[in-house]
Amino acid sequence: MRTVLLLGGTGEGRALAAALTGFRVVSSLAGRVSAPRLPVGEVRIGGFGGVDGLVDHLARERVDAVVDATHPFAERITANARAACARARVPFLVLRRPGWTERPGDRWQWVASVAEAAAAVAGRRAFITTGRQELAHFTAGVARTVDPPDPPVPGVRVLLDRGPYTVDGEVALLREIRAEVLVTKDSGGDMTAAKLVAARHLGLPVVVVRRPPLPDVDVVGTVAEAVEWLTRGSGAG
């Protein structure tokens, strides 16, 4: 049976692990979240030790294909996986859900980084949903994160929660904290899109952090296409 290493930490990663049959699938999580939602099947947790560590892992585990279903902003692991697969001559696919698109009534401002987003919202009461890792760029506002930021960020109030969220719930929350602006990454997907609809309903501006560019490799946008790539395409070897 062929072995697929599935780099996860996303809803797509879990969906792909559940959808794949006829392969040995090992899902890999970074170990950032204290109580991660686990995919079905085999799971390993923790970094590989850079490109060299991943090359060793691919050989040791006799991995036949790697699917990178990590978050669109998890730039380092994607670059590492690409380099390791090239070196080990293992087929590599990126599964990247499409980004969000602006609709009529939206008031979006695109920025290049979380740091730029923090500068763009300075002086306004911001609802920050860009994750805890770069929260230190902000000096005020309300942030929603899965785990508490460590160390805490002075001036930023933290709400611990994780999706999926509803539009009604997001409208109520934005009202309750009297948000003047929403800050988000262009993560895409349904799990966290309700906040964008809520902001539209309330006429709130949104600062959207642009995605890092994708590497020049095979990329698909859906779980079904990834299954097909593995069963019929390059992943079948």
Ligand code: NAP
């Ligand atoms: P990153 O900056 O791209 O990667 C940093 C290091 O973490 C990597 O070099 C690797 O360590 C390790 N790593 C990352 N993803 C891994 C995985 N799936 N399996 C094993 N090791 C992994 O990653 P990140 O942005 O911190 O994201 C970490 C995890 O959280 C990913 O699984 C991602 O899908 C998920 N996530 C990220 C975001 C976000 O906004 N960035 C949001 C939601 C979920 P070594 O070099 O030691 O191998």
